[in-house]
Amino acid sequence: MSKFDFERFDASIVVVGSLNPAITTPDWLLNHQLISQSDRDSAMQSLQALVPQGVIAFECDWFSLNVVHQKFTAITKQGSTPRLRDLIVSIFGLLGETPVSAIGLNFHADCKLSEASDYYRFGDALAPKEIWHRWFPESEFAVGVLAQTMEISPGPRTSAFPVEKGKSIQQVTIQPSPRAVGVVSLAINNHIDLGAVATGRDVARIVSEQWERKEEESRNLVKHLVESAVGGVDK
Amino acid sequence: MSMSETQGGWSMVPPLPIDLLPSRDARMRRATRLTSTAPRVVQSHATERPEVDDNEGDLVQLVGPEFLTSSLEPAVGQMATSLAHPQVHLAQVADPTITIDGSVASVTIARWEGVVLDLRQGEGVMSVLLRSKSGSEPDHTCDISLKVVSEDDGDLVEPGAVFYLEQTRHQRRRTISLAQTLSFRRLPAWSKSMLDSVAAAGVEIQKRFKAPTFVK
Numbered sequence: 001m002s003k004f005d006f007e008r009f010d011a012s013i014v015v016v017g018s019l020n021p022a023i024t025t026p027d028w029l030l031n032h033q034l035i036s037q038s039d040r041d042s043a044m045q046s047l048q049a050l051v052p053q054g055v056i057a058f059e060c061d062w063f064s065l066n067v068v069h070q071k072f073t074a075i076t077k078q079g080s081t082p083r084l085r086d087l088i089v090s091i092f093g094l095l096g097e098t099p100v101s102a103i104g105l106n107f108h109a110d111c112k113l114s115e116a117s118d119y120y121r122f123g124d125a126l127a128p129k130e131i132w133h134r135w136f137p138e139s140e141f142a143v144g145v146l147a148q149t150m151e152i153s154p155g156p157r158t159s160a161f162p163v164e165k166g167k168s169i170q171q172v173t174i175q176p177s178p179r180a181v182g183v184v185s186l187a188i189n190n191h192i193d194l195g196a197v198a199t200g201r202d203v204a205r206i207v208s209e210q211w212e213r214k215e216e217e218s219r220n221l222v223k224h225l226v227e228s229a230v231g232g233v234d235k
Numbered sequence: 236m237s238m239s240e241t242q243g244g245w246s247m248v249p250p251l252p253i254d255l256l257p258s259r260d261a262r263m264r265r266a267t268r269l270t271s272t273a274p275r276v277v278q279s280h281a282t283e284r285p286e287v288d289d290n291e292g293d294l295v296q297l298v299g300p301e302f303l304t305s306s307l308e309p310a311v312g313q314m315a316t317s318l319a320h321p322q323v324h325l326a327q328v329a330d331p332t333i334t335i336d337g338s339v340a341s342v343t344i345a346r347w348e349g350v351v352l353d354l355r356q357g358e359g360v361m362s363v364l365l366r367s368k369s370g371s372e373p374d375h376t377c378d379i380s381l382k383v384v385s386e387d388d389g390d391l392v393e394p395g396a397v398f399y400l401e402q403t404r405h406q407r408r409r410t411i412s413l414a415q416t417l418s419f420r421r422l423p424a425w426s427k428s429m430l431d432s433v434a435a436a437g438v439e440i441q442k443r444f445k446a447p448t449f450v451k
Contacts, residue, residue, distance in 0.1 A: 007406055008340035014241045032423045036387030071240065079341035079403045082348075082368075083418055090423045104241025110340055171242065179340060189242040212368075 004118070004226045007183060008110035009219065011080035013088045013211075014073050015203055017100030021056040021067035024091065025049070034090050035060065063087065080107060085211040092200035092207070100198050105190040105211055107218035110177045111226050118230045119182050125229035126174060149173040167193040172221070186225065188218045338407055345369045345402040351394050352376065361392060365400065383417055391419040 026043035029035045035043070039060040047058040057066040059077065063084060066073045076084050092098070113119045123145045132143040152170040169191045177183035192210075194202055346368040353362040360378040367374075384392055397420040405412045423429075 006342045009342040016240050034421050034423060036385070036421075038385075038387050077341070078405070078416075079343040079401070081343060081401060081418075082346075082399055083420075086420055086422070090421065094423055102241050106242060173242075179338070187242070191241045 004111045004113050004230065006109060006219075006222075007112050007177075007179075008108065009080050009222075010076045010108045011084050011215065012073060012075040012104070012106045012108070013084060013207060014071060014104035014106060015088070015092065015100055016071050016102040016104075017098055017198075017200075019067055019070060019072050019095075019098060021049075021054050023095065024056060024065065024067050024072070026058055026060075029087075029091075032090070032094060034087055080215055082212065085207055089204045089208045092203035095200040096204070098200040100200060100203050101194055101196065103192045103194065103203055103206060105192070105207070105214045107188045107190075107215060107222075109186045109188075109219070109222045110179060110183050111186065111222065112180075112183050113226070113230065116182065119184070122184060122226065122229045145174075147173060147175045167195075169193075172225075174225075184226070186222050188221060190214050190218070340406045341403050343369075343401050343403050344413075347400040349379075349398045349400055351392060351396045351398070354392060354394060356381075363398075379417070383415075385418070388417075388419040391421070396420070 026035065026040045026047065029043075030037065030040040039062075042060040043058040043065075046060075047056070049056045049058075055068045057064070057068070059065070062076060062078050062081065064073075064075045064077060066075075074084060074088060092100075113122060126148050127145045129138075129143050133141075136143055150172045152172070154168065171189040171191065173187045173189075175185050175187075177185040190210075192206060194206075347365045348368050349363045349365045351361050351363055355361070359381045361381060361384075362376060362378050364374060364376050381392070388398075399416075399418050399420070401416045401418075403414050403416060405414060
């Protein structure tokens with residue numbers, strides 16, 4: 001039996017570019033049949049639009065959307081769903097000429113560890129305490145992890161410095177969940193750098209091609225990290 | 236391009252270090268402290284209401300919206316990030332932020348992608364092909380009552396339409412509920428420019444596949 005359970009697995013898609021927040025209103029989405037009438041109605045109730053400042057934010061039952069400055073963020077609220085992918089593919093298919101520079105296909109998991117000892121094990125696997133306890137004696141101090149971010153880029157590590165990053169990089173941030181004790185949050189950022197000449201059509205294509213695979217990979221990565229950490233460190 | 240720009244969009248409040256579970260007294264003190272020092276988000280109608288669930292002896296929850304900001308970096312858009320820094324001012328967060336109900340956690344535990352094969356309005360059912368997206372079940376066909384289709388999706392139901400059938404577990408404190416959602420795939424309505432574009436592509440293809448002329 002697995003030593004942990006997913007309590008939350010949500011998705012977000014972030015697009016960085018020269019966006020026009022005034023376009024992506026609930027009515028615009030409804031007019032293009034991208035959301036339902038009831039989604040539009042609930043979105044209008046939460047709408048925060050400061051068009052002169054270039055900001056629009058709203059949410060409906062299953063997603064939230066925020067376009068601020070040069071960043072577009074859409075987030076699921078009731079678990080990761082391909083409806084988010086369809087929404088983004090459709091929006092950026094319609095905004096095909098919009099200049100964009102990067103995409104983030106992101107996933108966020110909360111995992112409940114079944115035992116307190118597993119929780120300790122997980123933190124110890126992330127950050128071994130030996131070097132800390134040489135300075136802060138274990139009998140006098142408790143040392144714990146508040147957050148840890150790992151960056152993964154393709155290709156082996158070399159002695160070159162600074163490290164040359166590829167166009168597709170992952171960052172995994174692990175923190176205690178704010179929701180409950182004994183729950184760890186893992187945020188996976190699949191960053192795709194599009195360079196200087198990409199447009200909304202590229203976003204639509206890449207999200208359409210990659211989102212489902214990234215979702216599965218991210219879910220499996222979380223399982224691997226938690227199960228390896230909890231099962232792989234003897235205390 | 237900074238990578239952190241595409242992170243998003245959850246902010247997290249690390250309440251306690253991983254691998255350091257505190258005593259109940261300490262948790263109670265912390266909950267009180269969060270209540271008294273919780274900052275507000277500028278230009279947001281939401282305020283956070285940290286509270287301790289009386290039914291949960293060992294659970295401190297931050298009930299109410301979480302603040303979603305541009306990254307997970309602790310300095311942006313968060314409440315106190317640790318007991319050592321109880322006051323993180325949010326005045327610099329000048330943009331309205333999306334809020335979500337942080338007290339509910341949802342995870343999709345099963346998903347099928349379906350295609351409508353046949354619509355039998357008289358019987359009130361649609362015949363569908365279901366393809367599991369979360370397991371190794373073989374594809375199978377079945378009939379689904381039209382009663383489970385949302386009124387909003389009614390005009391999308393036709394042979395060939397794609398839908399998602401998802402089973403989701405929602406957890407609010409210790410209450411767990413399972414929900415099945417059937418939602419039809421939404422794609423943009425065809426605009427004149429899109430139709431023109433397709434027509435132009437069709438003409439181009441037709442030219443390329445033009446039957447060869449044989450000369451004797």
